[in-house]
Amino acid sequence: MHPFAYVAPKTVDEAVAVLEKHGERARPIAGGTDLLVQARGGRFDLDAVVDIKKIPELVSIKNDDSGLEFGAAVPCYQLYENPELSAEYPGLMDAASLIGGIQIQSRAGLGGNLCNSTPSGDGICPLIVHYGTAVIAGPSGRRELPVEDFCTGPGRNDLKQGEMLVSLKFPKPSSTFGAAYERFIPRNEMDIAVAGVAASVELDSGGNIAKARVALCAVGPTPILAEAAGAALVGKSADDEAAIEAAGAAAAEAASPISDMRGTVEQRKHLVDVLTKRMVKKAVERARS
Amino acid sequence: MDVPAKVHVRTTINGQPQEFLVPPYMSLLDTIREIAGLTGTKEGCLDGNCGACTVNVDGRIVDSCLVLGAEVDGKNVTTVEGLATRDGLHPLQQAFLEEAALQCGICTPGFLVAAKGLLDNEPKPDEGRIRHWLAGNLCRCTGYDKIVRAVQKAAAAT
Numbered sequence: 052m053h054p055f056a057y058v059a060p061k062t063v064d065e066a067v068a069v070l071e072k073h074g075e076r077a078r079p080i081a082g083g084t085d086l087l088v089q090a091r092g093g094r095f096d097l098d099a100v101v102d103i104k105k106i107p108e109l110v111s112i113k114n115d116d117s118g119l120e121f122g123a124a125v126p127c128y129q130l131y132e133n134p135e136l137s138a139e140y141p142g143l144m145d146a147a148s149l150i151g152g153i154q155i156q157s158r159a160g161l162g163g164n165l166c167n168s169t170p171s172g173d174g175i176c177p178l179i180v181h182y183g184t185a186v187i188a189g190p191s192g193r194r195e196l197p198v199e200d201f202c203t204g205p206g207r208n209d210l211k212q213g214e215m216l217v218s219l220k221f222p223k224p225s226s227t228f229g230a231a232y233e234r235f236i237p238r239n240e241m242d243i244a245v246a247g248v249a250a251s252v253e254l255d256s257g258g259n260i261a262k263a264r265v266a267l268c269a270v271g272p273t274p275i276l277a278e279a280a281g282a283a284l285v286g287k288s289a290d291d292e293a294a295i296e297a298a299g300a301a302a303a304e305a306a307s308p309i310s311d312m313r314g315t316v317e318q319r320k321h322l323v324d325v326l327t328k329r330m331v332k333k334a335v336e337r338a339r340s
Numbered sequence: 341m342d343v344p345a346k347v348h349v350r351t352t353i354n355g356q357p358q359e360f361l362v363p364p365y366m367s368l369l370d371t372i373r374e375i376a377g378l379t380g381t382k383e384g385c386l387d388g389n390c391g392a393c394t395v396n397v398d399g400r401i402v403d404s405c406l407v408l409g410a411e412v413d414g415k416n417v418t419t420v421e422g423l424a425t426r427d428g429l430h431p432l433q434q435a436f437l438e439e440a441a442l443q444c445g446i447c448t449p450g451f452l453v454a455a456k457g458l459l460d461n462e463p464k465p466d467e468g469r470i471r472h473w474l475a476g477n478l479c480r481c482t483g484y485d486k487i488v489r490a491v492q493k494a495a496a497a498t
Binding site for chain 1: 387389394397400402403407410411477
């Protein structure tokens with residue numbers, strides 16, 4: 052591993068200054084569960100790692116009437132061990148509680164999962180169906196980006212030189228909102244998704260679906276917001292089997308997987324169809340409870 | 341190129357205050373083994389899959405191969421050497437012996453520290469919970485049943 056310096060700034064501005072100075076040769080470290088593996092594997096040579104966990108904003112969770120905002124370095128366990136959050140943001144909890152094992156969840160978080168930008172990142176699709184926004188800081192100030200626009204390719208994202216993810220924020224879900232995420236893996240735990248689907252629904256007063264989102268994992272170069280799958284559900288009864296079938300078919304259509312050691316194109320499209328129907332039904336069930 | 345300056349770390353390992361200089365790119369695993377001289381913690385896969393290097397940092401179990409030594413400044417670290425007391429083995433260690441929950445032994449320190457992390461917070465976990473909690477620890481010898489039984493036995497004994 053290339054020998055790097057360790058910097059632990061107390062503010063976002065200091066962190067951005069280090070990242071800007073070193074460009075590609077510096078990276079933030081939150082949980083380190085991807086970064087250190089990649090650095091050791093020679094994917095990149097770093098001159099500095101910037102430990103962002105000493106920056107209060109990066110490790111805080113704020114949940115109030117306007118919504119939820121948590122820092123980019125908040126580890127998974129701090130989300131799923133918070134009973135207030137687990138009731139309101141079920142899709143995020145599904146992801147936080149299945150990434151890696153307990154050791155990984157002590158360190159890894161959804162912010163790092165997003166920044167790693169792997170197509171199979173379990174944390175990314177749940178952020179999308181919860182209408183998440185990425186808060187980004189850089190040399191020229193702050194900007195916000197919808198999570199579905201964050202990833203630009205396998206391991207690539209919209210962060211420019213000197214920029215870092217500060218936090219993720221979400222609108223407060225209505226009382227008739229539900230979301231869910233599940234992936235297919237051949238084991239019970241500790242594996243990378245062959246395919247994954249997150250879905251969310253919001254029901255209107257008549258029990259119809261007012262808003263819906265479906266997002267797909269590990270079936271394209273980036274996580275995919277399958278807009279046609281969501282559109283197939285809007286305005287329909289939450290029990291409309293034909294609409295749910297149509298959403299599954301639209302999601303499979305939106306998937307553009309490759310065949311590799313984890314699965315084939317055909318298997319992955321089939322999984323997307325099945326998981327979409329399951330996740331929509333689970334989201335509806337959660338919306339009603 | 342310039343060798344990055346070492347980082348000054350003040351930490352507590354198994355209840356003992358420690359102070360040392362660590363290369364900034366050195367893992368916590370290597371810091372514990374090479375600098376603190378505690379070789380109970382084992383290196384397995386070096387990428388977060390096997391859990392052999394599990395240690396406890398401020399009450400949470402982590403893979404020490406995926407933590408930098410520099411990151412534990414001000415923190416409390418417990419390794420497998422911190423389990424036994426002068427009165428004897430920790431109940432988990434005793435149960436692992438009695439249930440033959442180890443063969444080659446490389447994964448054992450990680451399993452012990454991980455299992456202690458569970459019992460510290462949930463003294464009476466059921467079998468499903470134990471298996472889920474230990475999913476981040478791999479053993480290629482025992483087939484897991486003996487390990488799970490040992491954890492159940494330790495939980496029943498305390």
